[in-house]
Amino acid sequence: MTGPFLPDSTLTSWGRVVRASHQVAKPRFGDEVGGLLRQLSAEQPGLPVGLRRSYGDSNLNPDGRVIDMTALDRIISFDRETGVMRAEAGLSLSQALQVLVPAGWFLPTTPGTRFVTLGGAVANDVHGKNHHAAGTFGASVTRLMLLRTDGQAQEIGPGDPIFHATVGGLGLTGVIAWVEFRASRIPSASLDAEDTSFERVEDYFDIAAEKKNSFEHTMAWVDCSTGGAKLGRGILSSANWSPHAELTPHAEQARRNVPLDAPGFTLNALTVRAFNSVRHELKRMRYGPYRTHYEPFLYPLDGIAHWNRLYGAQGFYQYQCVLPPATARDGTVALLKAISASGQGSPLAVLKDFGPNPAVGMLSFPMEGTTLALDFRNQGERTLRLMADLDRIVAEAGGRLYPAKDGRVPAAMFQAGFPKWQDFRAYVDPGLSSGFWRRVSG
Amino acid sequence: MDGSLGFSPGQVSTQAMKASNRVVILGALSAIATAAARIYAREGAVLMLAARNAERLKALAADLKARGAVQVEIAAMDLEAEADNAATHLADWSARMGGIDHIHLVYGYLGSQPEASASRAELSRIVTSNFTSAVHWCEAAANVLRTQKHGSLVAVSSVAGDRGRQSNYAYGAAKGGLALFVQGIAHSLAGTGARAVAVKPGFVDTPMTDGLKKGGPMWASADQIGKSLRRAADRGGPIQYAPGKWRLVMAIIRSVPAFVFHKTKL
Numbered sequence: 001m002t003g004p005f006l007p008d009s010t011l012t013s014w015g016r017v018v019r020a021s022h023q024v025a026k027p028r029f030g031d032e033v034g035g036l037l038r039q040l041s042a043e044q045p046g047l048p049v050g051l052r053r054s055y056g057d058s059n060l061n062p063d064g065r066v067i068d069m070t071a072l073d074r075i076i077s078f079d080r081e082t083g084v085m086r087a088e089a090g091l092s093l094s095q096a097l098q099v100l101v102p103a104g105w106f107l108p109t110t111p112g113t114r115f116v117t118l119g120g121a122v123a124n125d126v127h128g129k130n131h132h133a134a135g136t137f138g139a140s141v142t143r144l145m146l147l148r149t150d151g152q153a154q155e156i157g158p159g160d161p162i163f164h165a166t167v168g169g170l171g172l173t174g175v176i177a178w179v180e181f182r183a184s185r186i187p188s189a190s191l192d193a194e195d196t197s198f199e200r201v202e203d204y205f206d207i208a209a210e211k212k213n214s215f216e217h218t219m220a221w222v223d224c225s226t227g228g229a230k231l232g233r234g235i236l237s238s239a240n241w242s243p244h245a246e247l248t249p250h251a252e253q254a255r256r257n258v259p260l261d262a263p264g265f266t267l268n269a270l271t272v273r274a275f276n277s278v279r280h281e282l283k284r285m286r287y288g289p290y291r292t293h294y295e296p297f298l299y300p301l302d303g304i305a306h307w308n309r310l311y312g313a314q315g316f317y318q319y320q321c322v323l324p325p326a327t328a329r330d331g332t333v334a335l336l337k338a339i340s341a342s343g344q345g346s347p348l349a350v351l352k353d354f355g356p357n358p359a360v361g362m363l364s365f366p367m368e369g370t371t372l373a374l375d376f377r378n379q380g381e382r383t384l385r386l387m388a389d390l391d392r393i394v395a396e397a398g399g400r401l402y403p404a405k406d407g408r409v410p411a412a413m414f415q416a417g418f419p420k421w422q423d424f425r426a427y428v429d430p431g432l433s434s435g436f437w438r439r440v441s442g
Numbered sequence: 443m444d445g446s447l448g449f450s451p452g453q454v455s456t457q458a459m460k461a462s463n464r465v466v467i468l469g470a471l472s473a474i475a476t477a478a479a480r481i482y483a484r485e486g487a488v489l490m491l492a493a494r495n496a497e498r499l500k501a502l503a504a505d506l507k508a509r510g511a512v513q514v515e516i517a518a519m520d521l522e523a524e525a526d527n528a529a530t531h532l533a534d535w536s537a538r539m540g541g542i543d544h545i546h547l548v549y550g551y552l553g554s555q556p557e558a559s560a561s562r563a564e565l566s567r568i569v570t571s572n573f574t575s576a577v578h579w580c581e582a583a584a585n586v587l588r589t590q591k592h593g594s595l596v597a598v599s600s601v602a603g604d605r606g607r608q609s610n611y612a613y614g615a616a617k618g619g620l621a622l623f624v625q626g627i628a629h630s631l632a633g634t635g636a637r638a639v640a641v642k643p644g645f646v647d648t649p650m651t652d653g654l655k656k657g658g659p660m661w662a663s664a665d666q667i668g669k670s671l672r673r674a675a676d677r678g679g680p681i682q683y684a685p686g687k688w689r690l691v692m693a694i695i696r697s698v699p700a701f702v703f704h705k706t707k708l
Contacts, residue, residue: 075509077508
């Protein structure tokens with residue numbers, strides 16, 4: 001039975017900065033979606049959403065309607081021989097893995113959290129630690145079903161222009177009803193990994209270039225709090241699938257939970273500095289290769305449910321950019337200098353090199369170069385000013401920001417970073433909209 | 443497996459012979475039933491899913507097969523109307539699955555108390571759906587269990603069945619009656635090896651409760667109740683609360699004297 005859109009003032013994105021009320025409909029069966037879409041229009045647009053792990057406002061439609069797709073989580077088919085899975089768009093990557101892993105398959109690529117829906121993985125064209133090897137999630141999608149507010153239902157695939165608008169299209173081209181993708185073979189559920197520490201960020205680039213030739217998964221943790229000679233010291237982790245272990249999937253339950261908002265001072269600059277130093281020393285003590293289940297390596301924070309609450313009731317921003325190879329080294333140093341000088345330390349900074357894989361979607365974020373991702377506790381104006389300073393560095397270096405992480409990029413910066421945005425605009429469903437889209441397309 | 447189950451060999455796959463459990467779910471399209479079915483699927487069970495909508499049952503069957511169910515059968519029917527033929531259906535399904543280990547009765551109808559007070563049709567519907575039709579299915583299941591002396595019946599009742607309250611006494615009475623009925627069946631099965639359980643959930647986030655304001659520590663997910671049903675099929679007493687904390691809550695609610703309770707709008 002199709003439910004109506006019911007008011008919900010608790011809907012937030014992962015960063016919990018935007019607090020707005022929405023009207024939410026949660027279809028339980030695929031045959032209910034058409035009826036909900038018929039209720040949307042340009043005057044009263046809506047937005048399909050998944051597990052709401054995007055940080056900013058790309059998965060919010062403040063004061064408007066939202067279709068929560070997470071109950072549409074049925075697997076339609078899975079071929080154990082070919083690894084091709086077709087499932088409703090609300091199926092989480094976590095649930096997909098429960099079926100894939102025991103059969104010897106894995107997601108072709110995965111973001112750093114498995115609590116993302118298939119629809120969300122397509123709509124953000126997510127990338128993972130193996131981008132240089134596997135490309136983005138959209139590269140493994142063979143077909144999908146797209147439903148529009150005018151009643152159209154189209155099965156689309158690579159080669160169809162609207163497919164390349166929908167991949168990375170942030171839910172704006174229509175509701176993705178189901179996704180079919182090709183999984184990747186794995187010999188076991190464990191990874192053979194090794195850590196390499198570097199004293200300053202300039203050293204990262206040479207190490208990363210070397211490691212990516214022999215490892216499928218690579219990413220680096222970076223300390224943003226130290227200035228001077230030790231600016232951007234960190235640890236690069238590299239891994240390949242291990243042939244020597246079982247095909248045991250992860251346990252569904254998170255090991256720990258943050259039940260309440262942490263008080264605001266929990267993650268201030270001093271604590272962050274100390275936290276990073278300790279972690280740096282501890283990690284450095286792991287000499288030589290080690291074997292680990294994929295769960296802690298690929299999903300380090302998923303073990304703590306609601307970790308975003310550690311940032312307190314004000315919430316936090318995520319800032320993720322990519323810089324092209326020519327400007328990546330100097331640009332990254334400049335970014336880290338600005339962050340270190342600001343004292344608005346981020347405990348969670350990640351560096352990764354992207355490969356030259358061609359973009360699948362018109363708004364796909366990854367391009368060849370180096371991506372840096374940082375959290376900032378929301379301290380109001382001073383946080384926004386810092387991010388505006390970082391914008392200048394990124395723009396000058398010819399880089400761009402990741403819409404999945406963004407909640408404040410100005411329209412001009414977005415449009416400059418995504419030259420195909422006008423092509424994309426032609427495919428936006430007039431009955432769909434989001435806070436992000438209204439901000440950047442104006 | 444002994445040969446006295448009365449099935450013809452051609453109807454049962456060799457995989458079904460090795461299945462973990464053979465399970466009938468009445469009202470399989472509900473959120474709670476789907477959650478329980480997925481647990482059984484992961485264990486490699488044989489499932490018989492009964493509900494009204496054939497297309498939706500097919501989609502659920504495909505999902506459960508992908509998640510590991512060795513065989514999934516569907517029966518599209520109005521379970522309330524077919525309660526009179528419950529024994530025939532169970533016998534037919536038993537033949538198709540090579541036997542039955544667990545029967546879960548999950549279907550029900552919340553209805554609206556104000557409407558039930560105003561309309562005989564609504565009141566009848568609440569009582570028929572949650573009690574009258576349900577007890578016919580339960581008794582048919584009990585007869586199967588009495589004969590085979592193994593397996594279980596798990597019926598979904600509700601904490602609303604613990605005390606008649608002005609906000610939902612028609613629903614509460616029907617669900618409460620069902621729990622009493624199943625409690626009696628459990629007693630009648632004592633010593634046979636077969637069991638019966640009435641599971642009483644509190645507030646659960648499913649389509650049935652979409653009209654209520656949700657959220658907070660007293661709300662459970664369909665997944666949690668699915669786990670409770672799965673566990674009840676294997677062990678525990680005839681009345682189980684889901685989650686368990688409702689046992690204490692309802693003990694308190696039941697013990698509040700009328701002159702105090704009548705001051706509330708619960």
